[in-house]
Amino acid sequence: MPKIAADGKNLTVLNLFSTDSAEKQDSLLAAMREIVDAAAYEGWMSSTVHSGQTKFGTANFIQWRSTEDLETRYAGEEFKHRTLPLFGEITTAIRLLQNEVVFTQQKSGVEETEIGPSRDDYTAIDLYGVMEPTQDALVDALGAGQKWLQDVPGYRSHIVLRGLRGRGIEGKxxxxxxxxxxxxxxxxxxxxxxxxxxxxxxxxxxxxxxFAVWRDSNTYRVVHTRAAGE
Structure with a gap:
């Protein structure tokens, strides 16, 4: 299973897809599984596919070696002429978010954060829009400022990602x-x-x-994952 660390070594991409029916969500998941299982891109490390629970949609938590590797993937003919048009037909919104992991916290006694379908996590992804001058302050509030979460019943872990650049989104x-x-x-x-x-x-x-100027969220179950070399 992919392990998440705030070590600054890799690029973390979070692709969020919204749709408007269970059938389209199933189609999204099938297409994402196909892409993940065939992935052999230079610099690609892992992909973990999530199925929306509260709202129709999907999420893909992807680890890349670098921004340059990801941009090479985006510039490819397959991505531009097959992948994006396919997703455009079955989604209502697409956000392709490049991030760096800047904070991780686990329930006391747990040493690292893992994600994968063999776990039974109920996962929440909360997205906060912020003005660039206060981005770091919001990171601190949502990261180190939430040590108290360890005392909340049912809490397992959380990861804070600072947005770097993206498609389908404005600002930071x-x-x-x-x-x-x-x-x-x-x-x-x-x-x-x-x-x-x-x-x-x-x-x-x-x-x-x-600090937050807008918010969006959904909850998920992890349904598929694959790492390079598998």
Whole structure:
């Protein structure tokens, strides 16, 4: 299974696809599996496909050696004339996000973050738009500022990614990729009334409200993964 570390060694790409029906989501997943299973691109390291739960859509968490390798893939005839047109037919929105992992945190006793279909994680991906001058402040609020998450029932881990450049998106962004024991645990955390939240959480909420200019989110189950050489 892919392991996620904030070591600055590789490029992390998060491709988010939105659609409007279960049938189109199934078509997206099938197309993504086909591409992942055939992947042999220079510099490609791994891809992990996610199936949308709260809203129709998919996510692909991809590790690349470098931006240059990814741009070579984007410049290829297959990507421009087959992959993008195919996804364009069955999606309502496409976001291709290049990021760097800048923070990881796990439940106490867990040494590293792994993602893969053999795990039973209930995964949330939260996307925050931000103005460039306050991007680092938002990263800190969502990363080191959330050590208190380790005490939340059902929490497993979270990763913070700083947005670098992307397609289908304007401005800068920050992504939080979090893993939970179950849908019930995540929903209980998400829906906790503001007045019942801890002082630390309320502080984080206030910081995020001050820095984020828009938000989008979905929840997922990991359904497929493959790494180079497999």
């Amino acid at each position: 962004w920050v992504v939080v990729y979090s893993q939970w024991d179950s849908k019930e645990a995540y929903d209980a955390f998400r829906d906790q009334p503001a007045g019942e939240r801890s002082a630390d959480r309320q502080k984080t909420d206030a910081q995020v409200d001050a």
